[in-house]
Amino acid sequence: MQALPTAKDQRVKIAKVEGERASAMAKAQAAAEAEKRAFLDRITKPSGLTDEQVLEKAAHIINRAVENGLTSVQVFRFPNHLCTDDGRAIDQHEAGWERTLTGIPKELYDFWERQLKPRGYHIKYEVIDRAGGLRGDVGVSLSW
Structure with missing residues (x-):
């Protein structure tokens, strides 16, 4: 029979999962912002095309x-x-x-x-x- 973790252990586990999820979202948002800055940098300068x-x-x-x-x-x-x-x-x-x-x-x-x-x-x-x-x-x- 598997032991049931304590409620406190469950809350700690949930907090860890939510922290990982928030970290992943922050990384994705930072990557999107970097991509947006790169795009804006490209289109504010001449294309160089003939x-x-x-x-x-x-x-x-x-x-x-x-x-x-x-x-x-x-x-x-x-x-x-x-x-x-x-x-x-x-x-x-x-x-x-x-x-x-x-x-x-x-x-x-x-x-x-x-x-x-x-x-x-x-x-x-x-x-x-x-x-x-x-x-x-x-x-x-x-x-x-």
């Missing part, structure tokens, strides 16, 4: 969307705080909103203006996430 490289990527994305019968596709998503005004001008559809862009979002807009706009493509930046009613991520979509 127009030809970006055009090749764009053609792949657009052609795949067309094959699926779509007339638009979201090509990028970024946190609103990458805009100099936290996405306010984009959200309010103000003239000159594109001047609030920084990093890769600005690079995408400039590329569209140079390469895709003359080919008849349209670009749209819009706030697509409103967690807790606050302005969140901005989505970038191309349409044709």
Whole structure:
């Protein structure tokens, strides 16, 4: 017959399990934060890609969307705080909103203006996430 541990021993065991679970969650959260910081670091700096490289990527994305019968596709998503005004001008559809862009979002807009706009493509930046009613991520979509 197996002995029944004391209630105190059971509470100690539960506390140990909960401590291990909390430690694992803290490690996962720290890893997610590190990944987010690395992503933000990458998109706030120039990509280093040439127009030809970006055009090749764009053609792949657009052609795949067309094959699926779509007339638009979201090509990028970024946190609103990458805009100099936290996405306010984009959200309010103000003239000159594109001047609030920084990093890769600005690079995408400039590329569209140079390469895709003359080919008849349209670009749209819009706030697509409103967690807790606050302005969140901005989505970038191309349409044709």
